Amino acid sequence: MSEQQKSSNVVWHEGEVNRADREAKNGHKGVVLWFTGLSGSGKSTLSHAVENKLFQMGVHTTVLDGDNVRHGLCGDLGFSDVARRENIRRVGEVSKLFVDAGIVVLTAFISPFREDRQVVRKLHQAGDFIEIYCAASLETCESRDVKGLYKRARQGEIKNFTGISSPYEVPEKAEITVDTGSLSLDESVQQVMHYLYANGIVIK
Amino acid sequence: MSEQQKSSNVVWHEGEVNRADREAKNGHKGVVLWFTGLSGSGKSTLSHAVENKLFQMGVHTTVLDGDNVRHGLCGDLGFSDVARRENIRRVGEVSKLFVDAGIVVLTAFISPFREDRQVVRKLHQAGDFIEIYCAASLETCESRDVKGLYKRARQGEIKNFTGISSPYEVPEKAEITVDTGSLSLDESVQQVMHYLYANGIVIK
Numbered sequence: 579m580s581e582q583q584k585s586s587n588v589v590w591h592e593g594e595v596n597r598a599d600r601e602a603k604n605g606h607k608g609v610v611l612w613f614t615g616l617s618g619s620g621k622s623t624l625s626h627a628v629e630n631k632l633f634q635m636g637v638h639t640t641v642l643d644g645d646n647v648r649h650g651l652c653g654d655l656g657f658s659d660v661a662r663r664e665n666i667r668r669v670g671e672v673s674k675l676f677v678d679a680g681i682v683v684l685t686a687f688i689s690p691f692r693e694d695r696q697v698v699r700k701l702h703q704a705g706d707f708i709e710i711y712c713a714a715s716l717e718t719c720e721s722r723d724v725k726g727l728y729k730r731a732r733q734g735e736i737k738n739f740t741g742i743s744s745p746y747e748v749p750e751k752a753e754i755t756v757d758t759g760s761l762s763l764d765e766s767v768q769q770v771m772h773y774l775y776a777n778g779i780v781i782k
Numbered sequence: 783m784s785e786q787q788k789s790s791n792v793v794w795h796e797g798e799v800n801r802a803d804r805e806a807k808n809g810h811k812g813v814v815l816w817f818t819g820l821s822g823s824g825k826s827t828l829s830h831a832v833e834n835k836l837f838q839m840g841v842h843t844t845v846l847d848g849d850n851v852r853h854g855l856c857g858d859l860g861f862s863d864v865a866r867r868e869n870i871r872r873v874g875e876v877s878k879l880f881v882d883a884g885i886v887v888l889t890a891f892i893s894p895f896r897e898d899r900q901v902v903r904k905l906h907q908a909g910d911f912i913e914i915y916c917a918a919s920l921e922t923c924e925s926r927d928v929k930g931l932y933k934r935a936r937q938g939e940i941k942n943f944t945g946i947s948s949p950y951e952v953p954e955k956a957e958i959t960v961d962t963g964s965l966s967l968d969e970s971v972q973q974v975m976h977y978l979y980a981n982g983i984v985i986k
Contacts, residue, residue: 594830595837595845603837626798633799633807638842640804640883650905651875654868664858671855672876679844679885701854 600680604638606780608677610702611684611770614695614749615712616741617727618719620758620766621686624712627767629684637780640676642669643686657738663694670698677706682779690740692747708779710770711752714759716741804884808842810984812881814906815888815974818899818953819916820945821931822923824962824970825890828916831971833888841984844880846873847890861942867898874902881910886983894944896951912983914974915956918963920945 601607611628613621622643629639648655651668655661666689676683689695699707719741720728731739738744749755754773756766774780805811815832817825826847833843852859856872859865870893880887893899903911923945924932935943942948953959958977960970978984 595833595843599837600844603840629799633803636807639799640879641799642879646879646882650878651872653875668855668872671857672879674854675844675846675850675876676880676883678850679880681883681885 597678597680600678604680606637606680606682607706608680609682609706609708609779610673610677610698611682611708611710612673612689612695612698613684613686613710613712614689614752615758616714616716616719616746617688617739618722618724619712619714620756620763621688621712623763624710624756624758624766624770625684625686627763628770631767631771632682632774632780635780637682638680639682639684641684641686642672642676647672647687659691659738659744662738663691666691666694667697670701673698674701677702688740688746690744690746692749695749705777708754708773709749709752710754710756711749712758713748713755714757716746718759801882801884808884810841810884810886811910812884813886813910813912813983814877814881814902815886815912815914816877816893816899816902817888817890817914817916818893818956819962820918820920820923820950821892821943822926822928823916823918824960824967825892825916827967828914828960828962828970828974829888829890831967832974835971835975836886836978836984839984841886842884843886843888845888845890846876846880851876851891863895863942863948866942867895870895870898871901874905877902878905881906892944892950894948894950896953899953909981912958912977913953913956914958914960915953916962917952917959918961920950922963 613625615621625641629641632639647669652665655665669685669687673683673685723729727736730736731742740746754770756769758766775782817829819825829845833845836843851873856869859869870891873889873891877887877889899913927933931940934940935946944950958974960973962970979986
């Protein structure tokens with residue numbers, strides 16, 4: 579590109595598409611809905627149900643969960659405390675890239691450590707990070723044990739299993755606490771949607 | 783969530799929003815436009831100019847480049863060969879997450895190693911990965927030296943600098959080769975757009 583072009587590039591860069599442009603086009607803010615809770619607490623189910631609702635309303639969405647992250651971006655990580663921290667850090671950074679792209683990104687990871695969730699919160703601008711605690715109790719999650727993971731953890735076949743051999747630190751200031759141990763899925767979705775309406779994140 | 787809800791969850795999961803849904807809503811495919819080339823070859827400028835054009839047309843886009851990745855997702859990585867490989871691998875995985883979200887993602891990284899670009903290509907479905915070689919020569923890039931990096935690399939202040947102390951492996955089968963050493967920015971954008979029209983990735 580010639581000298582002249584380089585000058586025009588500079589002008590051009592002032593016109594780079596930015597987050598505000600994307601949000602104006604999409605008709606809604608980019609935010610992250612960060613679902614946290616024990617294995618079996620309903621994070622993945624609830625996040626996908628909320629996404630479906632949002633998508634039907636015309637909101638631009640995506641879900642990050644173990645299915646599309648643990649084998650890809652974080653395929654090099656195990657389940658030690660250090661590896662889990664790095665997993666959450668990367669998911670946090672990727673969620674920011676989606677928010678900057680004007681998208682509502684829903685993440686479904688146990689994310690057991692308060693400090694790690696705080697690190698992700700601080701990556702984001704105020705109001706962009708919405709922590710949603712799926713508050714089913716260990717007893718409830720273990721009694722469901724849909725994937726048989728709790729049984730294996732109790733037998734020592736799985737190490738560092740949250741709730742059994744590794745701690746889960748309950749959120750102290752989650753924007754939304756959903757009692758997924760007793761609410762139906764529809765009720766849980768409604769609770770999340772109510773927050774999003776009440777805070778002007780999406781419009782009915 | 784009750785047993786009944788769990789059953790309905792199973793049904794529900796069949797209705798998860800998928801890539802085809804997102805693409806139908808957006809009115810275009812998700813693809814990655816992978817810009818590669820030497821430092822100063824115009825990757826970042828061209829990718830942002832193409833994004834601007836696409837965005838004005840109503841296409842849902844985002845750009846991944848050093849500005850939003852190197853300090854965030856890949857902030858733990860340096861510039862050794864191993865670290866560069868990991869950088870490109872992560873960017874490749876994130877580009878896939880955006881493609882799955884139905885977005886046209888433009889990436890602007892030197893990505894000097896053929897094998898690494900091949901790894902990213904293989905992550906994607908056929909047709910989703912469009913390699914765009916910004917083919918300005920080393921002589922041209924070094925003579926521009928907008929950021930003074932080549933000078934510093936020649937003086938040994940920057941190690942592993944592509945083109946000087948670390949190789950750049952020219953793409954053998956790039957979908958698009960843009961002669962950014964002599965074309966204007968407008969001409970370069972037009973060449974990329976022509977490919978996207980001709981291959982039905984976006985519609986005029």
